[in-house]
Amino acid sequence: MNSIFFRTLLGACCFMMLLESCDSEATSVIGEDWIDNGTKVFYIDTFTVNTSTYKFDSIVVTTPSRYLLGGYTDPTFGHIKTTPYFELNSGSLYIDSDAVYDSVALLLDYTDYYYNDTIPTQKFNVYEVLETITPDEDYFYNTTTFKTDPTSIGSAQFSPTPIRSDSIHFTLHSDFGKQIFDDIQDNEINNSTEFLDKYKGIMIEADDANTTVIGISTTSKLRLYYSIANEDDTEDGYYDISINTSNSFNNITSDFSTTVFNTLEDQTDEVPSPLADNLSFIQAGSGLATRIDIPFIERINTLDGSGSIMDANLRISLKKNSSTDNLNTRDSLNVYIIDQKSEIVTTLIDYTGSTVYGRKLTDEFDSNYTTYTIPLKYFLDLKLNATNTSNLFLGITSQGFTDSVDRYILEGEGSEEKDLKTYLELNYALYNEY
Incomplete structure (x- = not known):
């Protein structure tokens, strides 16, 4: 269908025959009451759309809304x-001189986020940061x-x-907590600068055999437990050391x-959908994104007469059954204008200045069919008026691209599933065709 459409664009007579054929599956006349005014409106769905997968060299993860722990x-x-x-x-840096150290634990508060299978036992190790x-x-x-530290x-x-x-309780080695406790209680450390000079931070690493990623709240903390003996009984207490959210982040690796x-390997590399079983991919955290190219839209300017795009939408669908309870997808996608190096130029907007998203449309008759629709009138007008139209593309990522690991499998333009391509x-x- 694509080749037929573009041959007609290159030949004026053939194109007019195509536009005026109300029986065509790809092109039809709407707004018949405009004909007397010399204006016709055509529905067209045969423009070439190329989809592919690319990967950002890195993504900014400063001040995340949650921390991510795990792997699968x-x-x-x-x-x-x-x-x-x-x-x-470090907080107030005061512990009562009568307090007797007991133990230390890392208290990690859950968020409501998790991805993949949480049922198997997960294994983690905690390390002290040396830089x-x-x-x-x-x-x-x-x-x-x-x-x-390797230990x-x-x-x-x-x-x-x-x-x-509510939370996960990591019991840490007693000697680690005792050293911090003594330094604070004995006034060996008197301010946050002295504290960070000695205790840079901690890192938590998941075992490679783990099966899930879980969200950890920014309210998580390191807790030192102690007791104070009174005349009649012993009072239990604790001293909390919070997480400095400004200098805490998620390192995310992928194989x-x-x-x-x-x-x-590089951000300029891409895998066209026809080479990936007619699929494209998105994965938050790792930097995987889907690229959209509409290479021949400018040929619409070769039509006889003046014209304009009234409305335009891209439809891109999930592979059937690729979204599950454990590997779920969200109701919207982020959309950006990117250049030939796959660098983000700007967030896609519409003519009101509002941010454009890919909005989920779930088939009311079959929940396995899920399509995202993206309004593209602004983008296509931009391409039609740009000096070099071949340098403008769309990059699609997931919501939570920097603080989740959500993944999407999307049908490409050559999908065998006709309703999902x-x-x-x-x-x-x-206007004024003749």
Whole structure:
């Protein structure tokens, strides 16, 4: 259908025959009451749309809304692992001189976020960070790391229950907590600068065999437990050290070696959907995104007469059964204008200045069919008026792209599922044809 459409664009007579054929499946006349005014409106859904997958070199993860802990292996996306780095915030730096140290624990508060299977036992190790946690050029990236002590200061094994429980209790090695306790109680450390000079932070690493990623709240804390003996009894107490959210972040690593996009080394690389079983992909955290190219839209300017796009929408659908309870997708997608290097130019907007999203449309008769629709009139007008139209593309990512690991499998333009293939539909008004 695409080749037929563009041959007609190159030949004026053939094009007019196509536009005036009300029986065509791809092009039809609407707004018949305009004909007397010399204006016709045509519905067209045969423009070439090319979809592909690319990967950002890195994504900014500064001040996340939650920390991500865990990892899992996906048959389509390979292995992803999330490792939070926490800088500690020492607080008041006072512990009663009569207090006797008991133990230390890391209390990680759940959020309502989790991804993949939480039923199996998960394993984690905690390490002390040996370098000052500071951002590179004002930002932390998903690729940022800091040196840690190779000896673990604590470990834990548990099955996460983010819906039923409030927090995770990591008991750490007693010596680690005792040193902090003594330094504060004995006034060896008197301010936050002295505290951070000695205690840079902590990092939590997931075992490679883990099966889930869980969300951890920014209210999580390190807690020192102690007791104070009174005349009649013993009073239990604790001293909390919070997380400095300004200098804490998620490191996110991925292994694509077994995937169809294992060739993505640079941000300029892409895997066209026809080479990936007619699919494109998005994965938050790792930087995977879908690219949309509409290469021949400018040929609409070759039509006889003046015309304009009245409305345009891109429709892109999830692969059937690729969204599950454990691997769920959201109701909207982020959409950006990107250049030939896949660098983000700007967030896509409409003519009111409002941000454009890909909005989910679920089939009322079959929930396995899920399509996102993206209004593109503004973008197409921009391409039609740009000096170099070939340098403008769309980049599609998920919501929560920097603080989740949500993944999407999207049908491409060559999908064998006719109702799910990616396509552009537009209404075009043509004035003064002759």
